[in-house]
Amino acid sequence: MTLPQSAAPQAGGQGSAADDIREARTSLGIELGSTRIKACLIGSDATEVLATGSFSWENRLEDGRWTYAIDEVWSGLQSAYAALIDDAQERHGIRPETFGAIGVSAMMHGYLAFDGSGELLVPFRTWRNTSTGAASAELGELFGVNIPLRWSIAHLHQAVLDAEPHIAQLASVTTLAGYVHEQLTGERVLGVGDASGMFPIDSATGDYDERMLRAYDALIGDRLPAPVAQLLPAVLPAGAAAGTLTQHGAALLDPSGALRPGIPLCPPEGDAGTGMVATNSVAPRTGNVSAGTSIFAMVVLEHPLAEVHHELDLVTTPAGDAVAMVHCNNGASELAAWAGLFTRFAAVAGQPVSDDAAFDALFREALEGEADAGGLIAYNHLAGEPIAGLLEGRPLFVRTPESAFTLANFMRAQVYGVFGTLALGMQVLAAEGVQLDRMFAHGGMFRTAGVAQRFLAGALDAPVAVGELAAEGGAWGIAVLASYLSHAGDVSLVEYLDQRVFATASLSTVDPDPADVAGFASYLDRYRAGLAIEAAAVDSL
Ligand SMILES: Nc1ncnc2c1ncn2[C@@H]1O[C@H](COP(=O)(O)OP(=O)(O)O)[C@@H](O)[C@H]1O
Numbered sequence: 431m432t433l434p435q436s437a438a439p440q441a442g443g444q445g446s447a448a449d450d451i452r453e454a455r456t457s458l459g460i461e462l463g464s465t466r467i468k469a470c471l472i473g474s475d476a477t478e479v480l481a482t483g484s485f486s487w488e489n490r491l492e493d494g495r496w497t498y499a500i501d502e503v504w505s506g507l508q509s510a511y512a513a514l515i516d517d518a519q520e521r522h523g524i525r526p527e528t529f530g531a532i533g534v535s536a537m538m539h540g541y542l543a544f545d546g547s548g549e550l551l552v553p554f555r556t557w558r559n560t561s562t563g564a565a566s567a568e569l570g571e572l573f574g575v576n577i578p579l580r581w582s583i584a585h586l587h588q589a590v591l592d593a594e595p596h597i598a599q600l601a602s603v604t605t606l607a608g609y610v611h612e613q614l615t616g617e618r619v620l621g622v623g624d625a626s627g628m629f630p631i632d633s634a635t636g637d638y639d640e641r642m643l644r645a646y647d648a649l650i651g652d653r654l655p656a657p658v659a660q661l662l663p664a665v666l667p668a669g670a671a672a673g674t675l676t677q678h679g680a681a682l683l684d685p686s687g688a689l690r691p692g693i694p695l696c697p698p699e700g701d702a703g704t705g706m707v708a709t710n711s712v713a714p715r716t717g718n719v720s721a722g723t724s725i726f727a728m729v730v731l732e733h734p735l736a737e738v739h740h741e742l743d744l745v746t747t748p749a750g751d752a753v754a755m756v757h758c759n760n761g762a763s764e765l766a767a768w769a770g771l772f773t774r775f776a777a778v779a780g781q782p783v784s785d786d787a788a789f790d791a792l793f794r795e796a797l798e799g800e801a802d803a804g805g806l807i808a809y810n811h812l813a814g815e816p817i818a819g820l821l822e823g824r825p826l827f828v829r830t831p832e833s834a835f836t837l838a839n840f841m842r843a844q845v846y847g848v849f850g851t852l853a854l855g856m857q858v859l860a861a862e863g864v865q866l867d868r869m870f871a872h873g874g875m876f877r878t879a880g881v882a883q884r885f886l887a888g889a890l891d892a893p894v895a896v897g898e899l900a901a902e903g904g905a906w907g908i909a910v911l912a913s914y915l916s917h918a919g920d921v922s923l924v925e926y927l928d929q930r931v932f933a934t935a936s937l938s939t940v941d942p943d944p945a946d947v948a949g950f951a952s953y954l955d956r957y958r959a960g961l962a963i964e965a966a967a968v969d970s971l
Pocket residue numbers: 431432463464465466721722723724762763764765766785786787789790873874875876877878
């Protein structure tokens with residue numbers, strides 16, 4: 431997800447925003463996304479973004495596993511934080527040294543394993559790894575719920591099954607947000623939404639499911655050094671106190687020494703939860719789609735699902751309510767690769783354009799394409815894609831000799847390709863009878879207004895809303911969760927968002943165009959049939 435566009439500077443740089451910063455009526459949100467680490471500062475009006483900062487990074491495939499270096503977590507956080515401080519100085523004439531509250535959010539799941547002295551035992555294994563098939567199948571059977579490949583317990587169990595030597599020294603496992611939060615505060619805790627992507631949560635207790643904890647301990651016997659509950663972080667709901675910034679934590683975030691310790695932190699959350707907050711989608715029947723490096727749709731459930739489906743993951747809101755998620759490992763990265771190719775072409779042709787301008791031109795062209803993309807098909811599978819039954823990624827573009835190979839159709843096929851696997855999963859959710867009042871979309875694809883939004887409405891055959899702060903993301907969502915710390919005693923999270931944060935927010939909603947709906951349905955038929963080509967590519971290339 432991406433950050434809100436910069437708010438307008440206060441007149442003379444010394445208005446109420448500067449007062450908010452000086453008097454610490456602010457909340458700092460930090461999100462470690464797949465392609466950017468983002469920092470976002472809000473004031474007493476949560477909808478006003480006072481300053482932002484970011485740092486670009488990329489996962490790497492090392493020894494067959496997607497990872498990020500831990501050193502880069504810290505250098506990236508420091509850069510994003512420093513950029514935010516500079517932005518505050520430039521826009522409001524003041525360098526913040528303290529905040530009312532801080533929150534940390536990050537990509538969810540995966541595996542960060544530590545020994546008793548806090549040493550990382552193996553390189554960070556991110557959500558994108560699909561090497562946990564045996565573990566996920568065994569746990570799904572044991573628990574009677576879908577355990578996706580990227581769940582932390584699947585990573586842990588796979589390491590046990592593979593008898594990895596580090597298991598003997600294992601003292602704790604956490605997510606990226608949990609790790610950063612612990613370094614900043616000394617507290618080994620996790621927001622319930624992020625925890626739900628480690629191990630199944632019982633929404634009635636707001637904690638790890640007791641029955642499943644016991645079943646896992648019985649299965650594992652002495653193959654782990656401790657009962658699994660001792661290895662996992664403690665679970666907290668939104669609004670709970672989750673520790674304060676220590677001297678050590680302050681120095682990690684701001685090596686200049688200006689940042690003061692003692693600031694309260696909210697429970698660290700995953701980007702699913704902060705996406706729900708950023709789109710006011712935490713109440714039953716609300717849904718949202720996040721379209722970034724990955725793409726995933728979530729709907730807050732009114733009733734438990736009737737059956738287990740491998741296409742549907744169960745997580746929770748930051749308040750602990752059950753959410754069904756259709757998650758695809760591959761979102762808009764392949765689209766970005768094609769946009770990069772065209773940007774380079776423009777440069778070598780002597781007409782350089784910015785990345786945003788290239789997206790704008792290519793997306794506008796896609797609007798001119800045929801409703802079914804002229805028979806062209808694009809597969810965005812850079813990484814394995816469980817819903818499509820693919821263990822590895824092989825991005826492909828396919829056409830027949832008679833298909834209409836134009837730039838407009840090509841670009842429409844690429845945008846449709848981002849929504850292809852998601853649409854397959856959404857059909858399963860619809861067949862479960864899950865009702866939703868609206869779908870709210872967010873993420874980098876919506877930086878170009880009106881195009882991805884229209885095609886997504888066609889793909890889902892449902893109205894799609896995009897917020898005024900269209901590209902607002904998890905960094906803003908976690909800043910809002912941090913601001914909720916001082917209100918949690920008075921109002922529920924749903925009320926806080928409805929009444930205090932989103933009361934005046936305006937939305938642009940696009941209804942599905944019947945021609946797009948029919949065109950996408952025909953694209954999806956070909957897309958589904960062509961998955962056999964993808965599987966063959968994985969086998970032979
Ligand atoms: N101006 C733009 N218009 C449309 N799509 C864009 C634009 N800029 C970036 N994107 C798309 O947004 C994606 C990044 O989305 P983002 O939500 O920031 O990702 P993440 O949170 O996973 O790092 C890129 O892969 C790219 O395809």
